[in-house]
Amino acid sequence: MTDHGAPAARRRLLGWFIANGTLTVPQAAGPVAFSLVALGLTGDTSGGAAMILAMTIAQVVGAVPLTRLGRNRPSATMLKLLVAVRTVALASIVVCIAQEAPFPWLVLFAAAAGSVNGAAYGYLRAILNDLTPPARLPRALGIAATLNEVTFVLAPVAAAGLGALSPIFAVLALTVLGAMPALLVPRAGSARPEQVHQAGGSILSRTILLWLLCAGAGGAAVAAIEIGAVALALSFGYEPGWAILFTVPLCLASVAGGTWTSVRNRMATRKVVLLQLSTMTLGCALAALGPSLATTIAGAVLIGSVLAPLATYYSLALDMLAPAQRRPEVFALLRTANATGVIFASAVLTMVSLSMALIVVTGLMGTVTVMVTAASFGSRAHPGG
Missing domain, CATH: 1.20.1250.20 (MFS general substrate transporter like domains)
Structure with a gap:
């Protein structure tokens, strides 16, 4: 150059x-x-x-x-x-x-x-x-x-x-x-x-679908905290404006996670991804079952801390798995999966209590974490697969 x-x-x-x-x-x-x-x-x-x-x-x-x-x-x-x-x-x-x-x-x-x-x-x-x-x-x-x-x-x-x-x-x-x-x-x-004529057929392989499910679950976890922030504040006896006690730490932790990913400049290993998924699951559990304000805030911080690293991994993994001419479609599905998670969290929060909604989201995160763990034993050769 x-x-x-x-x-x-x-x-x-x-x-x-x-x-x-x-x-x-x-x-x-x-x-x-x-x-x-x-x-x-x-x-x-x-x-x-x-x-x-x-x-x-x-x-x-x-x-x-x-x-x-x-x-x-x-x-x-x-x-x-x-x-x-x-x-x-x-x-x-x-x-x-x-x-x-x-x-x-x-x-x-x-x-x-x-x-x-x-x-x-x-x-x-x-x-x-x-x-x-x-x-x-x-x-x-x-x-x-x-x-x-x-x-x-x-x-x-x-x-x-x-x-x-x-x-x-x-x-x-x-x-x-x-x-x-x-x-x-x-x-x-x-x-x-290039090669648009070869772009037919389904792109939803099992591995691509797995990462899309993970992205959707993560979107639901973040949305549950952000949408439920006012209700969380009220549950601890604070005014609605104190919802920032949960949203701001989550966002700051996410910024920190993105900064760490940028400095590291490497695709995470599957073991690291499993650790990050487990961290998000733990964060959801603390928000759902935490006995105090401090533990609930800690849960929001844990969720936010791995949000950017996981999003980066999903994007890199799909980049490797998708045919070059179908990448825009796969990346659109990635954004759609996240939006679907937001819709899911909104619907659950509408139908059940905040505490139950957080438990449901925790169960969803736990499920995808188990799925990735099981998939890791089946395929180790490809970092995205």
Whole structure:
């Protein structure tokens, strides 16, 4: 690589990091922004939850079909098209707010915006392979995971601040920031996928399915803490605002875990992954059965500490297992699995008590940990399999 090439490569990679961080702004800021919008239009925040639910379900439904539509197009081009669709949908929500349109229209446009999220992530993640040598991919994914956590910490705060001025400002801000990936996606990812005619058939091998299940269980574990944080605070006799006692330690631990992954810059061994899965299971158990505030917070910290390392491993393992021309689809499934975990946790929290929901999530984490343990005895040759 020439002297001029190295800075250009760093700029492209920096553009990818910023694109990756801003891609999730609508999901991160949406719960606060949409709740404020619903409160202003209907006098009840439950409409905001309906918008987020519609967005998440649409993401699950649209991930694979929309990814497959782009098989004959360059990854960067598809990403731009998908982000453009989402931007139009979010801008339509802004117009509906300004015009005080019936609330079902806002839910409909939220679903349209969410439908592209999984596919967009799939293409963006596939582009990273063109920007980073395999030896540096763990570090890049660790940095991406860290920045993602920063987004999920700062975006709700920004949405709350702007929403205090006017809810429409919060939605407008997430619309603009959510459009940034279309402007920043590097051209290095524009190569046309090869051998598209060989891309037929199922990609859900047993090993790929196992890591997708693990990603879903981890998503459920994190969602149970974040969604149940207010109820946890109340259960210990604190005001609802003290929910940050659980969410902030989880996020800080996740940032620390992402930093450790970046510095280490190596794909974890199966033994380390088993230890990390066991750590998350223990964290869930402490949150579910912990006798004190301290043990519950410790559980949140344990969950957060292995969140980024596990996410990095899943991404690397799927990268190795998926056919090159099907990687965007597999990465979209990875994001979809995480969203499915969030939906599962939300549904369980709705149907049963907080303590029982945490026990259910603990059982789910324990199950996938046992499954990975069993699979480890059956296959040791391939680090991703």
